[in-house]
Amino acid sequence: MDSRRLLRMSATALAAAGLILSGCSGGSDAAASRSTAAAAPPASATPDALKKHYAQKLKWRDCGVEGFQCATLRVPLDYAKPEAGDIELAVSRARATGPGKRLGSLLVNPGGPGGSAVGYLQGYAGIGYPAPVRARYDMVAVDPRGVARSEPVECLTGPRMDAYTQTDQTPDDAAEITALTTAFKEFAAGCEQKSGKILPHVSTVETARDMDVLRAVLGDARLSYVGASYGTFLGATYAELFPARVGRLVLDGAMDPSLPSLDLNRDQTAGFETAFRAFAADCVEKKDCPLGTGSVDAAGEALKKFFRDVDAKPVPTGETRALGESLATTGVIAAMYDEGAWPQLREALTRAIGGEGSGLLALADGYYEREADGTYANLMFANAAVNCLDLPSSYTGPADVEKAVPSFEKASPVFGRGLAWAALNCAYWPTPPTGRPHRITAEGAAPILVVGTTRDPATPYRWARSLSEQLSSGTLLTYEGDGHTAYGRGSDCIDSAINAYLLEGTPPTDGKRCS
Incomplete structure (x- = not known):
């Protein structure tokens, strides 16, 4: 299980976009976060070498998905050398439905890095966002460079990925440590072999610059955007690079760009513990709780025992892959993102403790976006590629x-x-990091709405507080509840506040709380 900075969205969004993973960029000041190659031009200027990109016309066509159009955006592979060649990014939109005056384009990103924004738009946002928002905005998504339909990073075959996801990530001796480090090295080598050309050019800064090209091509003077999870770091990075071009930005399930990788991973680990304790508190009140009906602490001990048991002796799943500790842990973590998955987790744990692991395996496969035929989407590959470029590794060995x-x-x-142990993967990455941890202030930007959930497992609430304080125009909106992200998860208070901001441009009172 490679759960390094994994983030994803609510169950509804997951059905469309799959799991979403996190990464963020991160030095002591904003300039240190950007590689020299990726430094952005002033907001008022477009370099001559980029004018053809900013002036291009998108050729919209039918996507084959009712209500959506698709196009291809051309951007430089390397912004430091735009003359060296372009790459193509997949774009999709659903036109504003009316009534009411069109407000422009609303770009959406579900997180990751590695989540398909186009898949998220076509499967959820373009039909599931509140009708008043869809009425007045063209809903737009672009798969970030290296992701899904946009020059995807590739690393391992399906069978090799199966082996990778089953590698023991709680090594007990020198041999198991060697096996784990070998797996990380093979993963990195596979990425370099299959995707060496794009691997140095999938940073969040470069993706934010792509978003500005798209903004201009769509004809919008300012960017309006809803980013969730890792998408909040992408949105904040855009605001840092182009503060004068910020329109209405919603950053939901926020990340803290000032933290180094080690602190991010440790904070997120604490977030998963918070989420598990919320699940356990609910579980032990039920007669069928597979972790007992005692205390939350006792439930935690029962889960740890289960993990030790399947580490020593994996349980069958009805297929060739048995359920060992790594896949079992991934399955449990997968259900922490949304309380709606808790009943499924109780059932899966009951069966696994009884000796049948298919339920937890299914949760883990969904997390990794593994298809029934044994192939994988490029989610995990893109996730590692962006994470390892955006921040120096937590460890050297x-x-x-x-x-x-x-x-x-x-x-x-x-x-x-x-x-x-999962955070060790970037120690062996073939491409050196270009980002450093830093505070993002985005001086001069229009009001930016930052949303945090108090018991978010993947983006701890403190990150939202921190980002809202860093941003010179940040406003914090709090959801007191469980799960990852808040918009569209059933809180009328949250949805009304965000809708009003998107439609009228007025953020809620700073510090507003909803439940």
Whole structure:
């Protein structure tokens, strides 16, 4: 299980977009976050070398999905050398339905890095966003560079990915540490072999610059945008690069760009512990709880015992892959993102503890976007590629992990050890990082709405507080509840506040809380 900075969205969005994973960029000041190659031009100027990109006309065509059009956007592979060649990005839109005056385009991104924005638009946002918003905006998505339909990063074959996801990530001895580091090295080598051309050019800064090209091509003077999870870092990065071009930005399930990778991973580990304890508190009140009907702490001990048991002896699943500790842990984590998945998790745990692991395996496969034929979407590949480019690795090798394990286990007695080791993958990445942790202020930007959920498993609430304080025009909206992200998850208070901001341009009172 590679759960390094994994983020995703609500169950409704997941049905369309699959799991969403996180990454963020991150030095001591904003300029240090950007590689020299990716530095953006002033907001008032477009370099001559980029004018053809900003002036291009999209050729819209039928997508084959009712209500949606598709097009291809051309952007430089390398913004430092735009004359060296372009890459093509997949774009989709659903036109504003009316009535009411059209407000322009609303770009949406479901998170990741690695989540398909086009898939999210066509499967959820373009039909599931509130009708008043869809009435007045063209709903637009672009798959980021390296993702899905846009020059996708590829790394491993299906069988090799199966082996990778089953690698023991709680190594107990030197041999298991060697097996884990070998898996990380093989994964990285596969990415370099299959995608070496694009691998150095999938940073969040470059994707934000692509978004500005798209904004101009769509004819919008300012960018209006809803980004969830990792998409909040992408949106904040855009605001940092182009503050004068910020329109109405909603950053839901916010990340903190000032944190180094190690702190991000440890904070997220604590977030999964918070989510598990909420699940356990609900579970132990039910007669069928597979973790017992005692205390939350006792439920945690029961889950840890289950993980140890399947580590020692994996349980059958009805197919060639047995359920070991890595896949079992991934399956449990997959259900932490939305409380609507808790009944499914109870059933899956009951069956797995009884010796039949297909339920947890199905949750893990959904998390990894593994198809029934054994192939994988490029989600995990793009996730690692962006994460490892955006931030220096948490560690240089296994010795660093062993030093960090106690702090991770303090953050989460249940998941800490595995998540500590999972963050080792970037230590072996073939492309050096171009980002550094830094505060984002986006001086001069229009009001930006930051949304945080108090018991969010993947983007801890403190990150939303921090980002809203960093942004010079940030406003914090709080959802007191469970799950990852808040918009469209059933809170009329949250939805009304965000809708009003998108439609009228007025953010809610800073510090507004909803439940």
